[in-house]
Amino acid sequence: MSEKLICGKCNAELVPKTINLNYLGHSLTNDFPCCPVCGQPYIPPDIVSGKMHEVETLLEDK
Numbered sequence: 001m002s003e004k005l006i007c008g009k010c011n012a013e014l015v016p017k018t019i020n021l022n023y024l025g026h027s028l029t030n031d032f033p034c035c036p037v038c039g040q041p042y043i044p045p046d047i048v049s050g051k052m053h054e055v056e057t058l059l060e061d062k
């Protein structure tokens with residue numbers, strides 16, 4: 001990731017953190033940029049939908 005992300009609320013640089021996402025009862029673990037001050041994760045919508053598509057594909061394979 002080349003682009004630096006800044007928390008709009010705290011003006012702090014986001015740091016990568018492992019986040020658990022839950023989607024339709026399935027949990028995903030991935031690294032996302034998070035604000036070190038308020039803890040708010042930044043999850044780009046395209047990454048979320050890409051990950052969700054990945055899960056859906058995995059489920060379809062079974």
Ligand SMILES: [Zn+2]
Pocket residue numbers: 007008009010011012035036037038039040
């Ligand atoms: Zn923040």
